[in-house]
Amino acid sequence: MTLELKSVSRSVQGRAHIRPTDLMLERGTMNVLLGPTLSGKTSLMRLMAGLDVPTTGQILWNGTDVTGQRVQDRKVAMVYQQFINYPAMSVYDNIASPLRLMGKSKAEIDRAVRETAELLKLTPMLARKPLELSGGQQQRCALARALVKGAGLVLLDEPLANLDYKLREELRVEIPRIFEASGAIFVYATTEPEEALLLGGNTATLWEGRVTQFGPTPKVYRLPADATTARVFSDPPMNFVPVVKSGHRLDFGGLAKAPAEGAHAALPDGRYLAGFRANHVTLDKHSGDAVELPCTVAVTEITGSESFLHLRHGAEKWVGLVHGVQDLAPGTAVNVYLNPTRIYLFDADGALVAPASYALAA
Amino acid sequence: MAQITLSKLAHSYAANPNAESDYALKEMDHVWQDGGAYALLGSSGCGKTTLLNIISGLVRPSHGRVLFGDLDVTDQETAARNIAQVFQFPVVYDTMTVRENLSFPLRNRGMDAAYIAGRVNQIAQMIGMEDILNRKARGLTADAKQKISLGRGMVREDVNAILFDEPLTVIDPHMKWELRTQLKQLHRQFGHTMIYVTHDQTEALTFADKVVVMYDGRVVQMGTPEELFETPAHTFVGYFIGSPGMNLLDATVSGTIAHLQGAEIALGAGYGPLKGRTQIGIRPEYCSLTDGAGLPITIRRVEDVGRHRIVRADLFGQPFNIIAAEGAGISPEMTRVAFAPGKISVYADDWRVAGGAV
């Protein structure tokens, strides 16, 4: 099974909601749409579902053009951020409702409902009404209704966003397991990079209605094609600093120098944008060639096991995520260190020109 | 500004509470320091919102007193308590400009116009809105509106406390960073007493000096982020703080050794006889996969979270998580788990038992 988008775009009243997009989604992997609010995740999903008609381009289902086809005629299920269930029906009837609409036999419905309820751990509450359940259970019920249809395409639009942190953590672990058992193509929209990583599969990063990159999730994370993708796919956002490359050196605005090796060394001399993630900043100089960056601390946030350092380096604002409790007072001058193998280089247009060498090894 | 004292405070929504389960808040005695940043952390229904409403004066506690400084405010109305509050959803006056929104609490108190103008500019600069002071609040994005709510809370210099009720719920992850650090900076600058209610452990830990973890109407632990992480006082704290939470295993403890299905684990501390269900807890961060020493483990799945990997495994049939560093090799021979010395906590009936010298 495949869902293919061929230069699909959509504009409403002259405003582009989705810029021309090519995507090939396949069964057997989780497909994540990652991007901030209003980046076009929901618009793209509505196009996939057939709720909206694309302005240009084609949508192919198993190679057949379904572009103008109505959502009722496609086998599509959707789960939203809000827990949408029929409040007057029991959980059992909620799950059974799509099957009843399809005119399935009673025995068939019963079997399917019980199977799905078992998968989503809803069996003990089949007789209850959705509003008597916890938020997590309500969303499980909505998920069950989407799954039971046997839809070929299941679209999940930030399904965990309204749940408590810990419930989210639990369901997040379960979703890939649930999805392995079903034969559908799954598309999952989220604003959180960590969620994308946990779900695995393939990720498409979105920014302002454009898919900036699509590929296996860890690969997109470690080898972002451009600075926008890197920013979208980092939490805290990736740190950037302009550098000058000359010969075998990277010059960090005169404050620090780093050796340019491997892919970095092969680049022509000139100005670049260096990017590095918060968790690659350290307070100890772990190796001889580590880049020493003098900074001042703006504020520190301590999580118990790690500390977020909000740093100022000249005009640059950086975030470092370091191990242990580091209670540095605001205004403290501190040297942080960066392993040169963790530095990405982007050109003036933001395209990745040299990846961090560790990412190639991983 | 004032220190907040909760004295024998308890609350029940029932008229005649008898059983302990009738209480939404179970009796507590706490003193919150003037100028501290506190977070009330817990899952929904744990009583954190009730506690916040008691402090703000929206709910009158059925038992006990609330004191601001030396003043008993238990029977005082919200308006009389001189507090500020930021809500889950941005509450702004749509038809007013940003400037009017920020100056509203001051104008209502009949402050001097020159003072108001100066103060509003100062706050606007702090929340980064000096450019749009004359725009109408209607039509701004959710995070801009929430910044205005924040600014309105900050604008009065004399407030006893600023209360935050899950203020980042509607904010995008990228913006959350900015708002959270801004809040932290504002706290450093102004030194207001701040109380922040959330279910999100990251928000609570990064914001607060002291985190108050609530579970089932009870404060199960109040401590620094480090204390909550290193020595959770209750199994709920172990589970709730950290992602994934602490590994908890049923075991019998005698002296300095825990017995787990025939295997022995050195605890690094001595324990007397324990009553009730005994468990040992260890953080996934303090476990490591080895190919030599340690307990046998079955790896079910390895999740790559970017900055580290989460190894989901089974230890004697119980689920067990291990956090492995980014890039650390995981080979098929690594079938054992080793615990970092001194990092194991012992729990009897869910409460932590302090170990004695070995």
Added chain:
Amino acid sequence: MEKTQNNRAWFLVLPVLVIVAFSAVIPLMTVVNYSVNDTFGENEFFWNGLGWFEEMITSDRMHDALGRQVLFSAIILAIEVPLGIFIALNMPKKGFWASFGLVLMALPLLIPFNVVGTIWQIFGRVDIGLLGHALAAIGIDYNYTNDPLDAWITIIVMDVWHWTSLVALLCYAGLQSIPQAYYQAARIDQASRWSVFRFIELPKMAGVLLIAVLLRFMDSFMIYTEPFVVTGGGPGNSTTFLSIDLVKMAVGQFDLGPAAAFSIMYFLVILLVSWAFYTVMTALEKVETK
């Protein structure tokens, strides 16, 4: 919110179109036909162009009726809208008394128009009416059949009694949608009662209030049954509003041509005002959702 595209949905509108055609469009075209023709009976018609329109536009009779109509609508709106808001603000928000208040407010709306007229017609009579008799007993010279001012007051009080509930109920619905957090924030900001109304309640009510004003304007501008039952347009012509005059002209005098021209202009005025309201409303909504 974007809507799903499905052009076949138009077929669902077809039955309504047919009904509307028979009940509105065809009669309307008959009226248009009358308005441009003259007749001397026997179904013989002569082309009269815009003659009737010219006559009606310059007729004092219509000017007077229009003047009375505008005055009436203005007074009605000026009383019912503030009063409705006031009632809505003071209605209980929760519990038994909230439902009680709602039922009480809905009662006048459930009474048929001509019954409302009859109630007030009898209520105000000096000989047998509770109100009229009571007023006479305390020495107030009140008689709506003789005194134009008394007639106006009676009709206005009747309309206020009948329709303020609608404004109040709409505003009440608007108020109920305001989250508690807003009131709490206002208390913390030490906002005065007036500020709460001005900056929280009024902006949130603006949408429904506009609908209420539109409904009350259209209804009062087309009012017929109640004043007709109470005063029959009198004393003299003092309470003869546009619709009463129109019926007199068409049914009473059988001046079909002028009446048709009159009713078309009447229709256009209402259409114009409704359009203006619609434009304002959508503009407001755009600002709201921007």
